[in-house]
Amino acid sequence: MKRLNVVLLALSVLMSPAVFANEAEAPAKAAQTTEQDPVQVIQSTIVKLNQLTTTSSYSPQMVNFLVNSEIAPLFDFDYIADEVLLAAHVNLSEDEVKYFSNKLKNNIITTLLTKLAQGNATSFNFISARPVIGGNIVVNLKVNGYSRFGFYIDLSFHKSADKKWQIFDVALNRDSLVNYYQRMVMIKAKRYGVYGMLGRI
Numbered sequence: 001m002k003r004l005n006v007v008l009l010a011l012s013v014l015m016s017p018a019v020f021a022n023e024a025e026a027p028a029k030a031a032q033t034t035e036q037d038p039v040q041v042i043q044s045t046i047v048k049l050n051q052l053t054t055t056s057s058y059s060p061q062m063v064n065f066l067v068n069s070e071i072a073p074l075f076d077f078d079y080i081a082d083e084v085l086l087a088a089h090v091n092l093s094e095d096e097v098k099y100f101s102n103k104l105k106n107n108i109i110t111t112l113l114t115k116l117a118q119g120n121a122t123s124f125n126f127i128s129a130r131p132v133i134g135g136n137i138v139v140n141l142k143v144n145g146y147s148r149f150g151f152y153i154d155l156s157f158h159k160s161a162d163k164k165w166q167i168f169d170v171a172l173n174r175d176s177l178v179n180y181y182q183r184m185v186m187i188k189a190k191r192y193g194v195y196g197m198l199g200r201i
Contacts, residue, residue, distance in 0.1 A: 080178055081104050084178060084185055090194055099198065104181065139157065153170060154171040155170055156168055156176075184201070188200050
C-alpha cells in the first residue's frame with residue numbers, strides 16, 4: 001500500500017498543472033493539445049510542473065477541482081476496471097461493472113487528494129518514451145525530491161474507445177496500479193464474496 005501511495009502521489013503532482021496550461025492557451029490551441037501524442041503532453045506537463053512546484057499552494061477546494069476536472073479525465077477508468085475484473089475472475093452485470101468502475105475511480109481520486117494535501121515538493125524529469133505491443137506508449141519519468149535518490153515511474157498510455165490518449169496503468173518498480181487492484185479484488189472477493197467486495201473496494 002505504501003508503494004501505491006508513492007505512485008499516486010507522483011501522479012497527483014505530475015498532472016495537477018495541466019489546468020493552468022489549459023487556462024493560459026486559447027481555445028483553438030487547447031483543442032490542438034488534445035491531438036498531441038502522449039509524449040508531447042507529458043513533456044509539456046513536466047515543464048509546467050517544474051515551474052509551479054516551488055510556489056504551488058493548494059486549497060482543498062482547488063485541489064478537489066483540479067483532480068476531478070483535469071486529472072480524472074486523463075485516466076481510462078473503464079478500461080482499468082475491466083482489466084481488474086478480468087484477472088480477478090469476477091463476473092458482473094453491465095450495471096455492476098459501471099458501479100465498480102465508479103468505485104475504483106473514487107478510490108483512486110480520494111488517494112490522490114489525500115497525497116496532494118500533504119504538500120510534498122517534487123520535480124520530474126522525462127527519461128524516455130517507448131512504443132509497446134498494441135500501439136501503446138510507456139513514458140518513463142524520474143521523480144526527484146520525494147526520496148534521497150529519487151525513483152522512476154512508468155505511465156502507460158493507450159488510445160481509449162473514445163480515441164483519446166489516456167493513462168491505463170502506472171508502474172513503480174514493476175508493481176502497477178492495475179496489479180494492485182487485481183490483488184485487492186481477489187482477496188476481498190474470496191473473503192466477502194462478490195457483492196461484499198463491491199461494498200469494500
